[in-house]
Amino acid sequence: MLTKRHDFIQYFINKNAGKNYLEIGVDQGNVFFSIQVKNKIAVDPEFKFDNFKKLTRYIAKPNRPALLSNLNAKYFEITSDSFFENHKPTEKFDVCFIDGMHEFDYSTRDAVNCLNHLTDNGVIILHDCNPLNKEEEISFDDWKKRGFTGGWKGDVWKTIVYLKAFRKDLNVCVVDTDQGLGIVTKRNPNTPEKPYPFNFKDEAEIRNLDYAFFEQNRVALLDLVDVATYNKNL
Numbered sequence: 001m002l003t004k005r006h007d008f009i010q011y012f013i014n015k016n017a018g019k020n021y022l023e024i025g026v027d028q029g030n031v032f033f034s035i036q037v038k039n040k041i042a043v044d045p046e047f048k049f050d051n052f053k054k055l056t057r058y059i060a061k062p063n064r065p066a067l068l069s070n071l072n073a074k075y076f077e078i079t080s081d082s083f084f085e086n087h088k089p090t091e092k093f094d095v096c097f098i099d100g101m102h103e104f105d106y107s108t109r110d111a112v113n114c115l116n117h118l119t120d121n122g123v124i125i126l127h128d129c130n131p132l133n134k135e136e137e138i139s140f141d142d143w144k145k146r147g148f149t150g151g152w153k154g155d156v157w158k159t160i161v162y163l164k165a166f167r168k169d170l171n172v173c174v175v176d177t178d179q180g181l182g183i184v185t186k187r188n189p190n191t192p193e194k195p196y197p198f199n200f201k202d203e204a205e206i207r208n209l210d211y212a213f214f215e216q217n218r219v220a221l222l223d224l225v226d227v228a229t230y231n232k233n234l
Helices: 005-015 051-060 064-071 080-086 104-115 140-145 157-166 203-207 211-222 227-232
Strands: 020-024 039-043 074-076 093-098 118-126 170-176 181-186 224-226
Touching: 005 093, 005 118, 005 181, 020 104, 080 104, 093 104, 104 118, 104 157, 104 181, 104 203, 157 170, 157 181, 157 203, 157 211, 170 227, 211 224, 224 227
Parallel strands: 020 039, 020 093, 039 074, 093 118, 170 224
Antiparallel strands: 118 181, 170 181
16 A cells, blocks of 8 residues: 555656656655656755765665666756756656645745646655644744744645646645645546636635635545545555
8 A cells, every 4th residue: 555655656657667757855865765767856955965875875775776766866956946947857757756845835836847847647746735733834934933843844735726726637636644645647638627616716815825724624625535545546
């Protein structure tokens, strides 16, 4: 059963015989180094690892595919905005994992930029889409004032709402596991569109939604699916 983000990432890479993987928000590389794919790109304004740690991660991999995957990896220690503006990918991505700045404007730009460089059967996975309480949903500045203590998911959930509300060309849901994994794929135009029970007029309205509204409408807003059901339908 798929339960963790790296499980989902590797599953979709293997399912679609994917060759190109992008990860935004790499931090210490715990997910990035575990993924086996021909080409992978790491983007983060401040990596929490150095060349020595990269070497130890390479050596630790027990099989040739994992070793080659990490040796071929490319690293961009810049913001995701700068990456898409100044280092436009020459090939489209099969899987993109977004775990960068957990604020609506940032995560939405990341999602849209990834969609513009996604293969037709590609998959975008967004982390931290299901905050469990108001304290986890605060802004980065408020989290900083709190001394970076406690869990922080921000309002990435609004990116899911935005995509569901205004991108009818997509399939979007959140799997209720690993802090909420948003799964985004391109919808086949021949398949019926799944109706969304909300009628938001614009992006600004979504940006201004509060946690109380989210808590009251969590399942419907996110199209939240329990992990067992999602696995059963794979």
